[in-house]
Amino acid sequence: MVGQQHIIGPGKPLRRALDNGGIYSCIFWGPPGVGKTTLAQIFSHTLKTPFFKLSAINAGVKDVREVIEKAQKTKFMGSGGSAILFIDEIHRFNKGQQDALLGAVEQGIITLIGATTENPSFEINAALLSRCEVFVLESLKLNDLKQLVLNACKTDVQLLQKNITIKEWDALVGISGGDGRKLLNALEIIVNFKGGKQITITNKLVEDAVQKKLALFDKGGEQHYDIISAFIKSIRGSDPNAAVYYLARMIEGGQDPKFIARRLLISASEDIGMANPNALLLANAGFEAVNNIGYPECRIVLSQITIYLATSPKSNASYMAINKAQSHIKQTGDLSIPLSLRNAPTKLMKDLDYGKGYKYAHDYPNNFAQQEFLPIEISNSVYYEPGDNPPELKIKERLKSLWKDKYGY
Numbered sequence: 001m002v003g004q005q006h007i008i009g010p011g012k013p014l015r016r017a018l019d020n021g022g023i024y025s026c027i028f029w030g031p032p033g034v035g036k037t038t039l040a041q042i043f044s045h046t047l048k049t050p051f052f053k054l055s056a057i058n059a060g061v062k063d064v065r066e067v068i069e070k071a072q073k074t075k076f077m078g079s080g081g082s083a084i085l086f087i088d089e090i091h092r093f094n095k096g097q098q099d100a101l102l103g104a105v106e107q108g109i110i111t112l113i114g115a116t117t118e119n120p121s122f123e124i125n126a127a128l129l130s131r132c133e134v135f136v137l138e139s140l141k142l143n144d145l146k147q148l149v150l151n152a153c154k155t156d157v158q159l160l161q162k163n164i165t166i167k168e169w170d171a172l173v174g175i176s177g178g179d180g181r182k183l184l185n186a187l188e189i190i191v192n193f194k195g196g197k198q199i200t201i202t203n204k205l206v207e208d209a210v211q212k213k214l215a216l217f218d219k220g221g222e223q224h225y226d227i228i229s230a231f232i233k234s235i236r237g238s239d240p241n242a243a244v245y246y247l248a249r250m251i252e253g254g255q256d257p258k259f260i261a262r263r264l265l266i267s268a269s270e271d272i273g274m275a276n277p278n279a280l281l282l283a284n285a286g287f288e289a290v291n292n293i294g295y296p297e298c299r300i301v302l303s304q305i306t307i308y309l310a311t312s313p314k315s316n317a318s319y320m321a322i323n324k325a326q327s328h329i330k331q332t333g334d335l336s337i338p339l340s341l342r343n344a345p346t347k348l349m350k351d352l353d354y355g356k357g358y359k360y361a362h363d364y365p366n367n368f369a370q371q372e373f374l375p376i377e378i379s380n381s382v383y384y385e386p387g388d389n390p391p392e393l394k395i396k397e398r399l400k401s402l403w404k405d406k407y408g409y
Contacts, residue, residue, distance in 0.1 A: 001042060002151070002180070003144040004035060007135050014039075014135065018046055025105050025112040027090070027120050027129070030137025033179030036115035039137075040086040043113070050074045050083035052110075056092035061100045068104045082111045090114030091123035091256070092294075098125045105131050118256060139178025146173070148180050149187060162191060164199045171206035186210050227253075231306075232263060236271045240310035247299075247306050257298050261287040264305050275315035275389040282308055315387030324383040335375035368402050382407050 007014050017023050023043050028036040037053075044051035052067045071083035085101075087093070104110045105128070112132060116123060120134055140148070146169060153159050166172070172190075176183035186206070191199060193209035227249050234242035250260055261283075268283035286305040290298040344354035359369035372379060386392035386399070386409075400409040 001035060001038060002147045003140045004039070004137055006138070008039070013133075018043065021047065023047060023084070023111055024133060025110075025131055026133040026135055027114045027116060027124065028135055028137055029116050029118075029120055031117060031139050031178065033176075033181035033183070034137045034140055035180065036137060037086065037088060040084060040113045040115070044084045047084075049111075051086065052083060053086045053088070056087055056089045056097070059087075059097075061097050064097060064100045068101075068109060071104070071110045082108050084113055085110040086113045086115070088115050089117070091116040091118040091120070095125055098128050102127060102131070118259065140176075140180050140183075141178075142169075142173060145176055145178070145180065145183055148183060152184055152187060159187075159191065161197070162199055163197055164191070164201065166201045168201065168203045168206075171203035171210075172201060175206065175210055228263060231260075232267055232271075235264075235267050235306065235310045236314065238310055238314065240307045243306045243310045244303055247302060251295075251299050251302070257290045257295060257302060258287070260302055261290040261305075264302070264309060267309055270319045271314055271316060272309060272312045273315045273318035273387075274392050274395065275313040275317075275387055276391065279309055279312050313389045313391070315389055315392055317385055317387045317392065321384040328378065328381060328383070332378060335377050338372055338375065340371065341373065366402075370403065370406075380406060380408075 001008060006012065009015060014023075028039065030036060040053075041051065043049075050071065052071060054063055054067060067085055071085065074083050085104075087101075090098075101110075101112055105112050112128075114120075114124070114132070120129055124132075149166065149172070153162075153164050172183070172186060175186055190201060190206060190209040194205060227246055231243060231246035231250065234246060247260065251257075265280070265283045265287055268279040272279040283305055286301050289301045293301070339353050340355065340357040342349070342354040344350045349355075357371075359371050361367050361369055363369070374381060386396040396409055399407065403409060
């Protein structure tokens with residue numbers, strides 16, 4: 001095992017557990033290709049316990065129950081500790097599938113090890129998460145990646161038949177993005193591309209061999225952030241063609257569709273907002289549809305939402321409003337709520353003038369009565385400034401007619 005010394009090095013939590021002859025249910029959270037599956041297999045081999053593996057992409061509740069039944073039989077037959085059930089991409093399991101694991105984990109029938117590239121706080125049920133320890137795995141460092149390649153050259157049956165010299169590392173390591181699996185795939189492609197027994201790996205050879213053969217999207221590396229950034233900026237810039245292109249890059253790279261749908265939800269409020277309030281409704285409906293149907297069909301839903309948002313009028317007024325309000329609160333602290341706006345459920349509160357002077361808007365013409373809602377110290381503060389687009393220009397006119405010159409509309 002290369003890398004991850006912060007959790008498996010001498011004296012670290014997982015090493016101590018192994019040295020003591022036991023392991024507990026845990027979640028490995030980290031980018032692709034950093035050793036999550038390998039680590040789980042090492043535990044099983046070291047502890048000599050049965051090992052079962054499921055992929056959340058194609059496994060259902062029936063599969064989970066079958067594995068639990070098998071694990072229960074191995075425990076009954078005295079095979080040692082609890083069988084390890086490794087679930088790859090556990091974040092793709094829905095609530096029902098995750099709930100099916102709870103009883104077996106609680107009873108010690110299985111030791112659950114889940115692997116995820118997504119934040120467990122958002123993707124794993126609280127009940128299941130509370131029964132697991134979360135370990136964060138990191139992208140492999142430069143020395144880790146080099147060691148991985150050298151190990152492969154010394155142990156892989158096919159590579160042992162070659163005389164491989166690595167003259168330059170930059171391109172080979174750089175294309176991996178810290179993903180060991182991607183690095184080894186690249187090494188295989190380079191060796192097959194070059195052919196022969198004598199192979200000297202240089203930056204140019206890597207570029208020639210790998211440039212057109214490895215996916216240009218890495219869910220865990222730097223390019224992950226570059227592509228999602230380009231995707232959102234294309235939507236913000238009202239370019240549906242560029243937006244769909246970057247969407248396709250993410251889909252082809254295997255990005256979790258819920259991650260994309262979440263970013264679209266954020267964009268619907270941050271970049272479109274009150275210029276087209278329906279954008280948020282469509283994005284939310286799209287998120288639910290993506291969650292319900294998954295790949296491959298949900299790519300159509302993602303494309304529709306992307307194009308809708310990219311072609312919508314834009315406004316960041318709502319986004320700027322909450323930023324301004326939060327910044328103002330940090331400067332002024334928790335100011336007193338005006339007495340007229342306070343609830344008065346008791347006689348004492350009424351005696352203290354709680355609620356006194358409040359005007360119930362529906363008792364007045366046009367359901368509006370001008371009164372002070374902000375704390376007196378910041379009266380007339382403006383946070384929402386309508387954008388320069390038809391829907392918000394109408395909002396601006398309405399606010400101006402209601403509030404006259406109070407807020408400067």
